[in-house]
Amino acid sequence: MKRPRAPAFxxxxxxxxxxxxLLAMPxxxxxxxxxxxxxxxxxxxxxxxxxxxAVATALHDRPVLMRVAPRDDSAARRQADEExxxxxxxxxxxxxxxxxxxxxDAAEPEAAxxxxxxxxxxxxxxxxxxLDEIAAILQGLERNAARIxxxxxxxxxxxxxxxxxxxxxAAEPYPDGIEGWLQRLVRPLLSRLIRAPRAEFDEPASxxxxxxxxxxxxxxxxxxxxxxRASADGQAVIISAxxxxxxxxxxxxxxxxxxxxxxxxxxxxxxxxRLLVLTLVVFVVGAAVLLAYATRLSHRIRTLRDEAENAxxxxxxxxxxxxxxxxxxxxGDLSRSFSSALEKLSQYHAxxxxxxxxxxxxxxxxxxxxxxxxxxxxxxPLPEETRIYVSRAEEGVDRLSxxxxxxxxxxxxxxxxxSAERERYDLSAVVSGCVEGYRxxxxxxxxxxxxxxxxxxxxxxxDLAAQLLDKLVSNAADFAKPGTPISIDLALASGxxxxxxxxxxxxxxxxxxxxxxxxxxxxRNQRPSDEPHLGLGLYIARLIAEFHGGxxxxxxxxxREGVRVWVSYPLx
Amino acid sequence: MPRRIAIVEDDPxxxxxxxxxxxxxxxxxxxxxxxxxxxxxxxxxLPDLAILDIGLGDDYDGGFALCRELRALSSQLPIIFLTxxxxxFDVVAGLRMGADDYLTKDASLPHLIARIAAxxxxxxxxKEAPPVEQVLERGPxxxxxxxxxxxxxxxxxDLTLTEFWMVHALAKHPGHVKDRDQxxxxxxxxxxxxxxxxxxxxxxxxxxxxxxxxxxxxxxxxLGYRWQESPSR
Numbered sequence: 001m002k003r004p005r006a007p008a009f010x011x012x013x014x015x016x017x018x019x020x021x022l023l024a025m026p027x028x029x030x031x032x033x034x035x036x037x038x039x040x041x042x043x044x045x046x047x048x049x050x051x052x053x054a055v056a057t058a059l060h061d062r063p064v065l066m067r068v069a070p071r072d073d074s075a076a077r078r079q080a081d082e083e084x085x086x087x088x089x090x091x092x093x094x095x096x097x098x099x100x101x102x103x104x105d106a107a108e109p110e111a112a113x114x115x116x117x118x119x120x121x122x123x124x125x126x127x128x129x130x131l132d133e134i135a136a137i138l139q140g141l142e143r144n145a146a147r148i149x150x151x152x153x154x155x156x157x158x159x160x161x162x163x164x165x166x167x168x169x170a171a172e173p174y175p176d177g178i179e180g181w182l183q184r185l186v187r188p189l190l191s192r193l194i195r196a197p198r199a200e201f202d203e204p205a206s207x208x209x210x211x212x213x214x215x216x217x218x219x220x221x222x223x224x225x226x227x228x229r230a231s232a233d234g235q236a237v238i239i240s241a242x243x244x245x246x247x248x249x250x251x252x253x254x255x256x257x258x259x260x261x262x263x264x265x266x267x268x269x270x271x272x273x274r275l276l277v278l279t280l281v282v283f284v285v286g287a288a289v290l291l292a293y294a295t296r297l298s299h300r301i302r303t304l305r306d307e308a309e310n311a312x313x314x315x316x317x318x319x320x321x322x323x324x325x326x327x328x329x330x331x332g333d334l335s336r337s338f339s340s341a342l343e344k345l346s347q348y349h350a351x352x353x354x355x356x357x358x359x360x361x362x363x364x365x366x367x368x369x370x371x372x373x374x375x376x377x378x379x380x381p382l383p384e385e386t387r388i389y390v391s392r393a394e395e396g397v398d399r400l401s402x403x404x405x406x407x408x409x410x411x412x413x414x415x416x417x418x419s420a421e422r423e424r425y426d427l428s429a430v431v432s433g434c435v436e437g438y439r440x441x442x443x444x445x446x447x448x449x450x451x452x453x454x455x456x457x458x459x460x461x462x463d464l465a466a467q468l469l470d471k472l473v474s475n476a477a478d479f480a481k482p483g484t485p486i487s488i489d490l491a492l493a494s495g496x497x498x499x500x501x502x503x504x505x506x507x508x509x510x511x512x513x514x515x516x517x518x519x520x521x522x523x524r525n526q527r528p529s530d531e532p533h534l535g536l537g538l539y540i541a542r543l544i545a546e547f548h549g550g551x552x553x554x555x556x557x558x559x560r561e562g563v564r565v566w567v568s569y570p571l572x
Numbered sequence: 573m574p575r576r577i578a579i580v581e582d583d584p585x586x587x588x589x590x591x592x593x594x595x596x597x598x599x600x601x602x603x604x605x606x607x608x609x610x611x612x613x614x615x616x617x618l619p620d621l622a623i624l625d626i627g628l629g630d631d632y633d634g635g636f637a638l639c640r641e642l643r644a645l646s647s648q649l650p651i652i653f654l655t656x657x658x659x660x661f662d663v664v665a666g667l668r669m670g671a672d673d674y675l676t677k678d679a680s681l682p683h684l685i686a687r688i689a690a691x692x693x694x695x696x697x698x699k700e701a702p703p704v705e706q707v708l709e710r711g712p713x714x715x716x717x718x719x720x721x722x723x724x725x726x727x728x729x730d731l732t733l734t735e736f737w738m739v740h741a742l743a744k745h746p747g748h749v750k751d752r753d754q755x756x757x758x759x760x761x762x763x764x765x766x767x768x769x770x771x772x773x774x775x776x777x778x779x780x781x782x783x784x785x786x787x788x789x790x791x792x793x794x795l796g797y798r799w800q801e802s803p804s805r
Contacts, residue, residue, distance in 0.1 A: 361656050361657060364656035364676075364678075365583055365656055368583075368656070369583065369589065371680065372586055372589035372590060372681055373589055375589075375593065376589055376592055376593050379596055401678050408658065408659075411659075412658070412767075415659055416660050416770065430793040431793075433793035434793045436792075436795060437793070440795070462793060463791070466793040
């Protein structure tokens with residue numbers, strides 16, 4: 001019988017693969033967070049533009065303010081100034097027409113004068129009052145994380161307030177409970193994948209100035225705008241917005257407001273963190289549920305499979321399938337259809353089983369008619385020449401009735417096996433006794449038999465064991481070449497007694513060997529004796545071996561032409 | 573006065589054949605096709621011996637029922653089952669119903685007639701003890717060949733005719749192995765080997781029921797059976 005085996009690629013493995021679909025969830029979440037980040041950045045730009053506008057509004061229509069040079073001599077500011085000047089010059093050189101046009105278009109007499117003196121005011125004494133005014137205005141606007149510049153048309157920094165750098169936000173405290181625990185787990189992982197906003201980054205005012213030129217240009221041309229750029233060292237993202245300062249129709253300067261995207265980034269990171277935690281939880285729970293479901297499903301299917309495999313036992317009896325027969329899902333359906341198929345099979349099986357005995361029973365009546373008629377005929381005074389026909393007819397009837405007896409032999413044996421009693425007996429004594437009989441029954445055959453020294457105790461029925469050996473020996477006697485011996489052997493091997501009967505003669509092909517022990521299968525070419533052969537002998541041998549809990553088989557002899565039929569009996 | 577034998581058999585040809593053969597042997601025969609006819613006739617007048625088929629037309633176990641009815645009417649009436657059914661189950665069931673013998677239809681007419689004669693002898697022996705007894709004694713076993721009665725340690729063993737003849741065949745020559753063919757010949761039955769085995773088993777059980785130490789019938793595997801004179805305990 002086949003041993004139940006684990007499928008190579010089980011349901012559980014498959015469902016685990018399917019569960020990988022859940023991994024799409026964090027990706028979708030990540031896309032969502034990205035979108036959110038973009039929106040926030042846009043919002044931030046708008047806010048910064050609004051701030052710039054507000055500052056600019058305070059500075060509108062004050063041409064005087066814009067013309068002064070900054071008083072502050074801080075190194076950063078000076079540097080920024082120089083850079084701005086340099087930039088303006090280089091721009092004028094590289095794009096003289098555009099820049100010239102630009103300036104001349106917008107130029108007012110004062111502005112032109114101012115430009116002529118681009119360098120000069122730096123060295124002039126500052127107009128303290130005006131600059132203080134700007135500073136005062138800016139002071140009111142000072143914000144934590146923003147830097148506000150005011151530049152005049154010459155790109156000279158008139159005022160600068162605030163700083164981009166701020167104290168790094170304290171790491172968010174972990175919430176209580178499972179979520180906090182999971183976040184503790186996730187945060188280090190996440191920080192590897194996504195950079196946390198850095199408080200430390202390199203953003204010198206000078207470089208900033210160079211890169212800032214676009215929106216400043218636009219602002220000086222009268223167009224407010226915003227831009228997102230990386231810091232000089234790429235460690236931070238800076239959003240800068242510029243707004244022109246108007247005096248009537250003339251642009252006097254620009255207000256530039258800068259801020260890092262750190263608040264947005266930390267917001268995004270928090271969102272990602274929560275998202276990751278939630279996905280992890282959902283994934284784990286989902287996978288656990290799926291796995292549990294798959295386990296249950298595969299358990300049910302395996303139970304069904306085992307039952308279906310064992311539904312037909314060694315004696316060919318068919319039992320019912322019980323598992324899941326009440327369940328209302330597909331597996332229940334499967335079990336029910338298995339049951340009904342098995343039931344039909346068992347009906348058919350029963351029909352086949354009773355077929356031989358029914359047939360023999362049905363035929364027995366007409367044979368009895370013939371036989372009794374012949375016997376009555378014999379009682380009549382008959383002419384001598386008629387008698388011979390009567391005796392021939394009787395011979396035929398006898399043979400017919402022997403065939404019928406053989407036909408029902410297997411089914412009668414099956415019947416008696418069901419009620420047979422088991423006893424412990426010495427198999428070697430039974431075989432020895434039988435061999436004595438065979439030597440009488442087959443006087444022209446040499447039967448080789450060496451009894452084992454020890455007794456071989458098995459459990460079963462000695463009569464049946466003798467009947468089995470009868471079948472094997474009569475088979476061997478039929479097939480053995482004339483003059484060759486039949487050897488019977490009983491050996492002990494690993495808890496089993498191996499009884500084998502070997503004879504020289506025609507060998508059997510693999511295909512035949514597999515079918516030889518089935519009911520009504522015979523591979524005899526010619527009929528060696530008068531006995532009818534219905535292919536039941538080895539089938540009966542198998543039934544008896546199975547009754548003893550053993551098995552039968554046939555192999556070709558390795559060293560010479562012939563076959564060896566073996567029966568294994570478990571030792572008792 | 574000729575003895576009356578009732579045959580209950582559903583097949584008309586077989587019925588007619590058996591009836592004729594028995595008539596030729598000087599018996600008076602009443603043949604019935606079905607259980608109802610037979611039962612009605614038996615209630616009017618009992619035959620001296622009844623031969624019953626088990627399956628009677630559509631009545632699958634009609635013979636068994638008829639046997640029970642007959643036994644209720646008379647405990648002495650010899651009953652033989654003559655049937656196509658040869659399974660152990662049917663044999664055991666038939667004998668348990670109180671039949672004196674069970675033959676399959678393989679049995680030839682001469683066998684059947686010999687059996688009928690033996691049964692009549694047994695019945696007669698009950699009525700009047702014969703002056704000269706033909707008896708076989710082997711230790712505690714005593715076989716009365718005239719009356720077909722067996723006893724063990726003085727107590728009667730209830731053997732059927734077939735069983736009686738098998739015991740007789742074995743005990744006649746203690747120590748000699750009788751193979752299945754010989755037993756079949758002695759007991760006048762035509763059955764296959766496994767039925768002989770189950771007959772022997774049944775005989776053993778009957779003796780064992782009276783004497784748990786009964787080991788006289790010895791199985792010689794592959795050969796047959798023999799009667800052991802001295803119990804090997």
